Amino acid sequence: MKHWLMKSEPDSFGIDTLKKKRVAPWDGVRNYQARNFMREMAVGDRVLFYHSNAEPSGVAGLAKVARTVYPDHTSWDPKSPYFDAASTPEKPRWDMVDVRYVSTLKNFLPLGELRDIAELAEMLLFQRSRLSVQPVEQRHYDLIVKLGNG
DNA sequence: GCCAACGTTGGC
């Protein structure tokens, strides 16, 4: 089983939104590297739900992959903010997965605090700040869950 | 709101 971190802006879709919906498609990813990581996801993979562009930003909750990758239909919907003229139903360019709500962390973990933890220093989160879907090592995942629930 | 980092586009 793999572990991931996925970013979303809570103003549009946060951990509370996912809690209400229970399962939701992770649409709107328009970055090839992030898309390619979603293609590696399996049902049951664990996900850290990260709030970006937030006050403060940080890890807010846990989710898991509920459905493996399939075409992101918002990419060929002209009315969608995620529309991409290069993507069609016949030749989709962008993909999404479904994620299922697992829990909201008892302790929200702000980015600034995570950055100060030596054991987490190698996380991609700090080196590739703009990557919205990224793999997380199990030891990092485990520590974050422990801190978040401790 | 600012701006640094960085991914993408397009001219050559």
Place this chain on the structure above:
DNA sequence: GCCAACGTTGGC
């Protein structure tokens, strides 16, 4: 294939 211009992300 290079790289400048441009657009977006995301922290602060």
